Amino acid sequence: MRPEGEWTCKGCASPGVDLFLEVSGIPVNANILHATRKDALGAAKGDVALGFCSECGHIQNARYTPRPVEYTVEYENSLHFSPLFQDYARSLAVGLIERHDLYNKEIVEIGSGKGDFLNLICELGGNRGVGFDPTYIFERDENRDNDRVVFVNEKYSEKNAPSVCDMLVCRHVLEHLSHPKEFMMMIRSVIGERRSMSVYLEVPNADYMLRERKYWDIIYEHASYFTKASVVSLLRACSFEVTELSESFDGQFISIEARPSAAVRSLPDAEAIDGIRAETAAFADRYRIKVVSWNSALREIASNSARAVVWGGGSKGTTFLNILRTGGIEYVVDINPHKHGTFVPVSAQEIVGPGFLAEYRPEIIIVMNPVYIEEIWALVKDMGFKTRLLTA
Numbered sequence: 001m002r003p004e005g006e007w008t009c010k011g012c013a014s015p016g017v018d019l020f021l022e023v024s025g026i027p028v029n030a031n032i033l034h035a036t037r038k039d040a041l042g043a044a045k046g047d048v049a050l051g052f053c054s055e056c057g058h059i060q061n062a063r064y065t066p067r068p069v070e071y072t073v074e075y076e077n078s079l080h081f082s083p084l085f086q087d088y089a090r091s092l093a094v095g096l097i098e099r100h101d102l103y104n105k106e107i108v109e110i111g112s113g114k115g116d117f118l119n120l121i122c123e124l125g126g127n128r129g130v131g132f133d134p135t136y137i138f139e140r141d142e143n144r145d146n147d148r149v150v151f152v153n154e155k156y157s158e159k160n161a162p163s164v165c166d167m168l169v170c171r172h173v174l175e176h177l178s179h180p181k182e183f184m185m186m187i188r189s190v191i192g193e194r195r196s197m198s199v200y201l202e203v204p205n206a207d208y209m210l211r212e213r214k215y216w217d218i219i220y221e222h223a224s225y226f227t228k229a230s231v232v233s234l235l236r237a238c239s240f241e242v243t244e245l246s247e248s249f250d251g252q253f254i255s256i257e258a259r260p261s262a263a264v265r266s267l268p269d270a271e272a273i274d275g276i277r278a279e280t281a282a283f284a285d286r287y288r289i290k291v292v293s294w295n296s297a298l299r300e301i302a303s304n305s306a307r308a309v310v311w312g313g314g315s316k317g318t319t320f321l322n323i324l325r326t327g328g329i330e331y332v333v334d335i336n337p338h339k340h341g342t343f344v345p346v347s348a349q350e351i352v353g354p355g356f357l358a359e360y361r362p363e364i365i366i367v368m369n370p371v372y373i374e375e376i377w378a379l380v381k382d383m384g385f386k387t388r389l390l391t392a
């Protein structure tokens with residue numbers, strides 16, 4: 001018997017969620033830094049059971065329970081240190097400002113992280129901003145003296161929502177929530193009759209994860225994996241009209257622009273749902289092959305005493321190193337200086353900066369996110385050693 005609740009869709013509340021892939025024993029907090037190897041080895045583990053909803057095309061981790069994940073100030077997921085990611089954030093901000101005439105307006109961001117994006121969109125459009133995030137660190141905000149942007153170290157709710165808001169931004173939050181529908185309903189209720197207000201949402205793109213077989217995008221902290229079909233269905237059910245829907249950041253994200261509307265009953269697009277179902281089956285089939293082939297590659301690296309590093313100390317690197325527990329990798333490279341000298345949860349590799357490679361001279365660099373290949377090559381090509389870049 002299935003425990004009640006686990007297999008109820010987080011997107012549309014349909015009870016018909018079907019299991020298609022299980023991954024057990026991965027870190028519960030892929031982005032929590034560990035100061036010592038011992039702490040990292042003892043980090044909490046959890047199981048992922050990916051289920052697919054045939055009603056709305058949503059994917060969720062049926063084993064997800066919110067309790068172990070703590071978004072505290074030790075939570076380190078800033079991508080701000082990559083020039084490529086900065087370019088993406090800037091073009092996103094410019095696009096939103098132009099399309100929504102965001103000059104001298106009020107911007108609210110839910111899950112504003114360390115404040116990078118809110119500061120940017122306020123600076124570029126001369127806007128005022130309020131950001132909500134329990135992980136915000138005042139001391140690390142280079143724009144902390146800017147009194148046009150304030151941050152609240154709390155979760156956004158009806159109680160603390162600013163009364164004036166022209167654009168509500170919410171990036172990479174929905175996938176972490178146990179009840180995304182309740183959350184969107186709460187936002188809709190805060191908006192009330194202010195129909196001129198715009199909303200920008202961004203989530204990781206599960207359509208991309210499935211079709212590109214991105215197994216390392218699976219993390220425990222994601223309760224949901226939104227497809228374009230499921231996020232649109234959710235928003236309509238919560239009385240939002242989707243005005244723009246696109247894949248962004250090389251297909252890795254779904255970008256949604258929406259505005260409040262009256263309730264719309266949305267009928268599922270049967271063809272789109274069938275397409276997603278076929279992708280979930282292929283994704284699960286190839287998973288074992290991928291794991292076997294990487295395990296044998298890593299075993300070979302270990303038996304030849306070759307030096308290989310993983311590039312990318314974020315969640316993809318954490319998942320890769322924890323699904324493949326064959327050894328062979330001692331170091332993980334990351335350009336975020338706040339991660340250097342810390343350890344990957346559970347698999348416990350040390351995170352180092354790119355400069356370390358000049359001394360370590362790895363023969364192989366396993367790149368977690370192919371979008372950064374050129375950026376990585378530019379950093380290592382003149383270090384004076386021969387190396388091969390492989391994408392994970």
Ligand SMILES: [Zn+2]
Nearest residue numbers: 009012053056
């Ligand atoms: Zn559903």
